[in-house]
Amino acid sequence: MTALLTDVAEAARLLRDGQLVAFPSETVYGLGGDATNDHAVAGIFDAKGRPHFNPLICHYPDAEAAFAHVVADERARKLAAAFWPGPLTMVLRRRPECPVALLAGAGLDTLAVRVPAHPLTQALLRETGRPVAGPSANRSGRVSPTAVAHVLEELSGRIAAVLDGGDCTVGVESSVLDLSSGGAALLRPGGITREQIEAVIGPIGTALPIAAAPEPTLRSPGMMLSHYAPGLPVRLNAAQVGPDEALLAFGPPLPGAALVWNLSPAGDLREAAARLFAGLRRLDEEGTRLGCKGIAVQPIPETGLGVAINDRLGRAAAPRE
Numbered sequence: 640m641t642a643l644l645t646d647v648a649e650a651a652r653l654l655r656d657g658q659l660v661a662f663p664s665e666t667v668y669g670l671g672g673d674a675t676n677d678h679a680v681a682g683i684f685d686a687k688g689r690p691h692f693n694p695l696i697c698h699y700p701d702a703e704a705a706f707a708h709v710v711a712d713e714r715a716r717k718l719a720a721a722f723w724p725g726p727l728t729m730v731l732r733r734r735p736e737c738p739v740a741l742l743a744g745a746g747l748d749t750l751a752v753r754v755p756a757h758p759l760t761q762a763l764l765r766e767t768g769r770p771v772a773g774p775s776a777n778r779s780g781r782v783s784p785t786a787v788a789h790v791l792e793e794l795s796g797r798i799a800a801v802l803d804g805g806d807c808t809v810g811v812e813s814s815v816l817d818l819s820s821g822g823a824a825l826l827r828p829g830g831i832t833r834e835q836i837e838a839v840i841g842p843i844g845t846a847l848p849i850a851a852a853p854e855p856t857l858r859s860p861g862m863m864l865s866h867y868a869p870g871l872p873v874r875l876n877a878a879q880v881g882p883d884e885a886l887l888a889f890g891p892p893l894p895g896a897a898l899v900w901n902l903s904p905a906g907d908l909r910e911a912a913a914r915l916f917a918g919l920r921r922l923d924e925e926g927t928r929l930g931c932k933g934i935a936v937q938p939i940p941e942t943g944l945g946v947a948i949n950d951r952l953g954r955a956a957a958p959r960e
Contacts, residue, residue, distance in 0.1 A: 641791060642800040647759065650802045651766035654679075659686055659797075661776040661790045662763055663804025664755040666726045666812050666830055667783040667916065668790050669698070669773030670798065671763075680740045680772055686797045687779045694745040695772040696728050696813070697752050700764040705752040708737040708770065714840045715818055721839045724756035726813040726830025743772045749819045759804040775812065776801075780868050782923070782955075783916045785810055792920075810913035811947045817846065828947040830912075869923030869934065873956035877935035885926035887918055887936040887952075896935065898926050908944040915948055919955065 644650050650660045654671060657679045662671045670686060672679035674697045683695065699705035702719040709731035711719070718727060730751045733739070737750065744750045752770075755761070764771060775783040777793040784790045785807040814829035816836060823843040825833055837843055871885070879893060880886045886896035890906040900918035902911035922934050936952055939945045 641795045641798055643787065643791075644800045644802050647762045647766050647802070650763055650800060651768075653799050654763075654767045654771060655769065657682075658799035659683060660799055661784075661794065661801040662760050662771070662773065663802065663807060664698075664726075664757045664760050664773075665807060666755075666809045667785050667807050668776040668787070668801075669696075669755075669760075669771075670776040670794065671698070671771040671773045673767070674743050674770040674772040675738045675740060677740045677742060680742045683772060683774065684742070686794060687774060687777070693779075694747065694749075694751055695743045695774050696815075697739055697743060697750060697770045698760070698764060698773050699752060699754050699770055700761055701754055704770070705754060708734055708739060709750050709752055710734060712818065714823065717839050718816070718836065719754070722831050722835070723754040724761065725754070726756070726809055727836075728753040728813045728815040728827075728829075730815065730817040730819050730826065732819050739770060739772075749817075751815060753813055757804060759802065763802060782869055782920045783812065785913070785916050789917070789920060808913060810915055810917075811944070811951060814947070816843065828950050830944075830947070832943050833946065834943075868955050868957070869919050871923050871926055871931060872933040873952065874933055874935045875952060875956050876938045880935045881932075883930070883932045884935045885922040885929075885931045885933070887922060887934055889937045889939050893935075893937060897929055897931050898922060902939075902948075908940065908942075908948065911939065912944045912948055915951060 653660050657676050660671045672683045728751050730749050733750045776790045777784050787803050790801050809830040812829050814831040815827040817824045817826050824846045826846045880896045885898040888901040892899050900922050902914050939948050
């Protein structure tokens with residue numbers, strides 16, 4: 640049975656004992672395990688049904704704790720000063736003495752590290768005294784959770800506890816930036832925009848999702864082509880909607896849908912990001928109950944946080960095997 644906790648000390652004790660604890664962040668709820676404990680890390684993959692070639696992000700209470708386990712150059716330190724704590728993940732080379740389980744990094748010579756801003760998570764990381772591996776607290780490929788109820792729907796009975804921190808504020812995962820090979824590539828857009836990053840370190844490239852290869856190895860979480868997928872098929876850039884479709888709206892909603900979730904009636908991308916995963920989940924569950932054939936999505940501007948929103952929606956709509 641999964642416990643609902645408000646006691647940080649108890650949550651930290653469970654993590655140190657090798658148990659799995661979902662925790663809040665400013666982005667989405669994470670499924671936490673002691674990153675130095677191979678069995679705990681394996682338990683994360685098992686609970687999520689997650690492909691083992693998809694690395695996990697390791698969470699730290701501050702930059703120096705993170706940089707004790709990875710090699711940080713001047714760019715990484717500038718970004719940490721600008722955006723940590725916050726929704727930016729950096730992929731950097733592991734130090735030889737790094738104690739994080741190899742499975743957490745999918746056996747790579749790199750590690751994805753982040754310092755989250757949520758005060759409850761900060762307290763949890765300091766109390767635990769170890770890095771916490773934490774992918775989103777949902778079944779692999781499913782909609783990411785932004786509330787305790789979402790975590791329990793996905794993982795109740797599969798993890799020890801959920802630390803209740805209320806609803807998440809950003810609503811999309813952290814941006815992931817690869818700095819491990821001399822260049823800089825945005826592996827996943829997220830809560831920190833490309834423009835914000837480039838203002839600190841200059842122009843950066845973009846890595847494409849790996850959709851082919853029988854056993855691809857990814858440098859970052861969230862790069863699977865079909866990801867964040869509800870059960871109902873998703874149709875993007877809808878100009879009209881049928882009576883047998885649920886509608887994910889942005890701004891004034893299209894008429895005629897069986898069910899509507901409006902990301903932001905005012906067309907605010909920050910509000911839309913915070914409501915994205917909850918909206919997909921609601922339309923999927925209620926739409927299925929009503930007999931809807933799919934989810935139609937109104938166009939989202941490809942600017943700022945809209946890039947991250949469209950990235951998630953594109954993965955949700957990708958062909959499935």
